[in-house]
Amino acid sequence: MEKLDQIPLETILMSTLSTFTSHQLSDLTLYFSSLHHRHHRRIFSLLSSPMLFSLTLHHLHSLSLHNKSLLIAKHLLSKLAIFTHFMHNDTILPPPSTTSMKHRDLDAVLLLLLLCELRQHDPEALDLPPSRWRVVICQYIAKDALKFSSISCSNREIIMKFIDLLAKCKNFVNAMIHAGDGIGGKDRKEVATSIAVVVALPSIEASNDNDGRKECVICKEEMKEGRDVCKLPCHHTFHWICILPWLKKRNTCPCCRYQLPSDDVYAEIQRLWEVVAKMSDSANFVGISNCN
Numbered sequence: 001m002e003k004l005d006q007i008p009l010e011t012i013l014m015s016t017l018s019t020f021t022s023h024q025l026s027d028l029t030l031y032f033s034s035l036h037h038r039h040h041r042r043i044f045s046l047l048s049s050p051m052l053f054s055l056t057l058h059h060l061h062s063l064s065l066h067n068k069s070l071l072i073a074k075h076l077l078s079k080l081a082i083f084t085h086f087m088h089n090d091t092i093l094p095p096p097s098t099t100s101m102k103h104r105d106l107d108a109v110l111l112l113l114l115l116c117e118l119r120q121h122d123p124e125a126l127d128l129p130p131s132r133w134r135v136v137i138c139q140y141i142a143k144d145a146l147k148f149s150s151i152s153c154s155n156r157e158i159i160m161k162f163i164d165l166l167a168k169c170k171n172f173v174n175a176m177i178h179a180g181d182g183i184g185g186k187d188r189k190e191v192a193t194s195i196a197v198v199v200a201l202p203s204i205e206a207s208n209d210n211d212g213r214k215e216c217v218i219c220k221e222e223m224k225e226g227r228d229v230c231k232l233p234c235h236h237t238f239h240w241i242c243i244l245p246w247l248k249k250r251n252t253c254p255c256c257r258y259q260l261p262s263d264d265v266y267a268e269i270q271r272l273w274e275v276v277a278k279m280s281d282s283a284n285f286v287g288i289s290n291c292n
């Protein structure tokens, strides 16, 4: 098997997408389409108002490199959360909210991505003083009006835009991690489980009917029949009093290392990306066995 970081991100995303049912695909398209329109409206109001543009640019300039990375990472995370939400129908979380980012931050991240794209297209475009950037971006967009139009998109084009956005943000975040911005890093650090997820964990009555006596692997003591115990999404059960301090420090199941959501942006990106990559692997495996 090829190493994960040698496969182009778009390939991983596309093969994961190939596992979607037509129903999942149309839900994702619909959801992303409305998001895409919303982002367009933000970009156009930004570009049509010199005042808003300069305020947003000022906000962007005031952010440290670390905070700019964090902004893109949050943007990526919200899109990855949408992707994985539609990938599993059995997710324990409600549909991800698209309004979690403040307007000012959303404008800043959209402008930042646009500036990155413009620089890639023309490395000298941003040598001009920042007061000219709004006009330069408008010219760039006008030249490629079709690419930026949001009305005449087919479903396929919308999905491709989504894949493109995910890959672009993921590449940016990877580059920031490799540059050693003190974020994430290659070594997985331990992070706490998201409080919202811990609060929502179900309580079930311990039962010993099938496989005899059940013990809690944390304290090695029996979970007495009829007592309320905590059930993780991987179906492993523990005494509440044992699992709560555990989840305060880690986001993995003590039995099987199943990863629960955390509130750390970079750890979450890594967790969701692994979920996507795993699905992509299984899609390739099915593809290969079908050929034989």
Ligand SMILES: [Zn+2]
Residues within 6 Å of the ligand: 216, 217, 218, 219, 220, 221, 238, 239, 242
């Ligand atoms: Zn216990």
Ligand SMILES: [Zn+2]
Residues within 6 Å of the ligand: 232, 234, 235, 236, 253, 254, 255, 256, 257, 258
């Ligand atoms: Zn488990």
